Amino acid sequence: MSVLTALARVRAAHTGRAEPLATVRHYHLSQRPFVLIPLRLAGEAAAPLAVMFGTDRDEPTVLIVPQPRDRVLRLRFVEALAGQVLPHLASYLDAAEPITDKSGEVVGRRCLDAAQLWVPNTGGVDFLRLLGRSVRYHKVDGPNPVPAEVPLLGRWLTWFAERAERPGSAVLLPMTSVLAMHWATGQSALEDANLASLLGWISPPSGMSGAQAAALAEDPLLSPPAGPATDPGFDNEELAPLVNAYDTAIDDIDGTAKTVAAQRLESALRGQLEPTWQLMWRGLDLLSALPEAASVPTRWQRDRGSFTYFADTIDDGVAQARRDAAVSAVRRLLDREAAAEAFQAQRAYDDPRVMAEYRLAGAALRGTVIDCEPDRCVPSGKRVVLRPLIRIKTVDPFTPTPGETLHSTERPNQKAKVVDFDSGTLVLELSGGMGNGRTAKPGTIPQVGDAVGFTRFALNSSGGKLTLPEPEDTPWTHGGPPPEYDPEHTEESW
Structure with missing residues (x-):
């Protein structure tokens, strides 16, 4: 936790209302967010109990498993869920834009939009990952076949869960994590879950403080858990008797006994889900009121590209591997590390509140230009290049090293080398982002009196390049070449 975040939490506890940590929204928000609230059976990692989902806040859909320990009923539940989720995903696939290379040749396509799933918390993300893993290897032919939609949904849920692990991705988002990134409360990070x-804390009812509203949320009768785990009191007093009633129900001539028992169970589970459903849409309303950060469209474009590629290749029938081979694991790790570094930098450049944390930590500065030499040129090899000097006065706790390279926050392509530093005054030599001649383009050089910012980190850093061997060249120290994919032996081992 940074100093400013800690201060915001103290202020929230003092004022009784959450303090903003951001001035803009750092995640894409779909025009058709697909809200999904899963519940699972206590003691079972991937045994679905119920789910409420949809894109219309006034008409959610509820699916239940009246006996979660029954594998047949669980597969029927997954099939019914696939019948609702897969058409929603398919609705994004027709409208696409061409992807061209530098020569203008079309090399692929990218959907104009992509599906975005919202779950209440990180537990919802983990449950979808396990649910996808539990069904993505099911066979559609041979002994005990299942409908093709079942493993197809499993592969999609696995993709969403894996994409959610990439920092900055917005295709599967836990509401608590996104809200906590934008607001600081007067309670602990554990309670923010x-x-x-x-x-x-963020939006307390009229006449109540955040602490009072949070205290009400601790009552499971007023605010049932957001899942996927259910309240133990509800499990013992309501859920267990209703499931037992379904098990012991004997169909009469009309075959309605089990139907009635299932309806009673659905009514009880709906009562557990509906309060969270309303909270999810309240959270979406709060996020939609924030302006979108400047770098969000770029990250969403990458999500759209990944969504399109997966949709175009999913019909190959090859489910995701149980575990990564050595080379693919390193590539995935490097990609996530680079994405995390880029996401942190983009948030700082987009949001002055986030940048303030870096300024306080001495990783960035904000100051005023007090002197400028815009026409200064220096020899570089056989030619002379433009290298203006600016002198900046700052009060930030920033201590640079002579020769250190800084990056401009207003002009991301412009760098500045520290020439001198003394008592809060920096002399910087500018390079890049000014054109190719000896005269800078208008507006590319700060003028006396301008407020400017510089950081120790670049906005668009590509990270270090690491050459990896081909999978078939994996050394024995890392397990050797991975075995060839065998479609006849893909059952999941638990």
């Missing part, structure tokens, strides 16, 4: 409590 409670969606009702978190929203109580």
Whole structure:
């Protein structure tokens, strides 16, 4: 936790209302967010109990498993869920734009939009990952076949869960994590994992403080858990008797006994889900009120590209591997590290509140130009290049090293080498982003009196390049070449 975040939490506790940590929204928000609230059976990692989902806040859909320990009923539940989710995903696939290379040749396509799933918390993301893993290897032919939609949904859920691990991705988002990135409450980070409590601090009811609203959220009768785990009291007093009633129900001539038992169970589970459903849409309303950060479209474009590529290749029938081979694991790790570094830099460049944390930590500065030499040129090899000097006065706790390279926050392509530093005054030599001649383009050089910012990190850093061997060249120290894919032996081992 940074100093400013800690200060914001103290202020929130003092004022009784959450303090903003951001001035803009750092995630894409779909025009058709698909809200999904899963519940699972206690003690079972991937045994679905119920789910409420949809894109219309007034008409959610509820699916239940009346006996979650029954594998047949669970597969029927997954099939029914696939019948709702897969058409939603397919609705994004027709409208696409061409992807061209530098020569203008079309090399692929990218959907104009992509599906975005919202779950209440990180537990919802983990549950979808396990649910996808549990069904993505099911066979559609041979003994005990399942409908093709079942493993197809499993592969899609696995993709969403894996994409959610990439920092900055917005295709599968836990509401509590996104809200906590934008607001600081007067409670602990662990308590922020409670969606009702978190929203109580951010938007408390009229006449109540955040602490009072959060206290109400601790009552499971008023605010049932947001899942995927259910309240133990509900499990013992309501859920267990209703599931037992379904098990012991004997169909009469009309075959309605089990139907009635299932309807009673659905009614009870709907009562557990509906409060969280309303909280999810409240959270979306709060996020939609924030302006979108400048770098969000770029990250969403990458999500759209990944969504399109996966949709175009999923019909190959090859499910994701149980575990990564050595080379693919390193590539995935490097990609996530680079994405995390880029996401942190983009948030800082987009948001002055986030940048303030870096300024306080001595990783960035903000100051005023007090002197400028815009026409200064220096020899570089056989030619003379433009290298203006500017003198900046700052009060930030920033201590640079002579010769260090800084990056401009207003002009991301412009760098500055530290020439001198003394008592809060920096002399910087500018390079890049000014054109190719000896005269800079208008507006590319700060003038006396301008407020400017510089950081120790670049906005568009590509990270270090690492040459990796081909999978078939994996050394024995890392397990050797991975085995060839065998479609006849793909059952998941638990």
